[in-house]
Amino acid sequence: MKITIKKNGPYMVSGNVPLYTIETDISDDGFPVSYINKKPVKTGPNYALCRCGKSKNKPFCDGTHINAEFDGTEVAKEDIFSTSLQNLETEDFKLMDAPALCDHTRFCRHAGGIRELLNKGDDESIAIAKEEAKNCPSGRLTLIDHKDNSTTESEFEKEINLIYDNGMKTDGPIWVKGGIPVESDNGKKYELRNRVTLCRCGQSKNKPFCDGSHWASEEFQSKFRAKWNL
Ligand code: FES
Structure with missing residues (x-):
């Protein structure tokens, strides 16, 4: 393919x-x-x-x-992804962000936006933030959980x-x-x-x-x- x-x-x-x-x-x-x-x-x-x-x-x-x-x-x-990466580190997460790839589909703006959700840090906010990173179609955003190193990247066909x-x-x-x-x-x-x-x-x-x-x-x-x- x-x-x-x-x-x-x-x-x-x-x-x-x-x-x-x-x-x-x-x-x-x-x-x-x-x-x-x-x-x-x-x-x-x-x-x-x-x-x-x-x-x-x-x-x-x-x-x-x-x-x-x-x-x-x-x-x-x-290498637009790797050269435009601007990671955001919190105590619990790493948000990998390649803004040059943004297609403005806007999943990351829901419920106050992914950064605000990470700052809030409660379970519900984190669950929404993970969904937002996962649904970003361009791959601009990926969220990595330091607790178990899990990533929001999906296994696609x-x-x-x-x-x-x-x-x-x-x-x-x-x-x-x-x-x-x-x-x-x-x-x-x-x-x-x-x-x-x-x-x-x-x-x-x-x-x-x-x-x-x-x-x-x-x-x-x-x-x-x-x-x-x-
Ligand atoms: S009609 Fe050929 S690229 Fe649009």
Whole structure:
């Protein structure tokens, strides 16, 4: 199984990678808490997923990127996770945080946010914080419990999920699960990671990864990049 990124074109998915649609379930405070409505999408053994956001046959590429003169230039570093890590240590936990990977799906904002929950430290808050880290689709967040060294990383089947963001009422990123290699046409190999979110609206400033541009304004993105020094 492999995903190859075509220059200014689609993601070529090979090796019978199962494809699903999935939605975020939104809590009363407006932030997601789980995934719902996972449904399979019929594909052949190899398929091309639209990366420019302009296909009339989404999620598949229909060649529109050519006339649209899509600029799919990849700017993210191969080792974006390891080089952007900013860990938060508490007495009981380590929160591994790679902000450069944020896709703004916002699981970590529920119930006051993951940092506040860790600061509170009661059992209920910690249980919610663990769920938030586990559900983060991009893999930006991982929580490690010092007590037993357990991690919130899930054991995923190798598959691709197309996220629909029920909070923002818009399509979200392509969620690549289980450690499927992602490579560029030119041979650039991205870190093999258990959770990866790829841009499918064509607007990300962090291609090939999603940066939330499918709903977040340019102003929001600039502030976020400045805050995290990205
Ligand atoms: S990448 Fe081909 S139509 Fe979008």
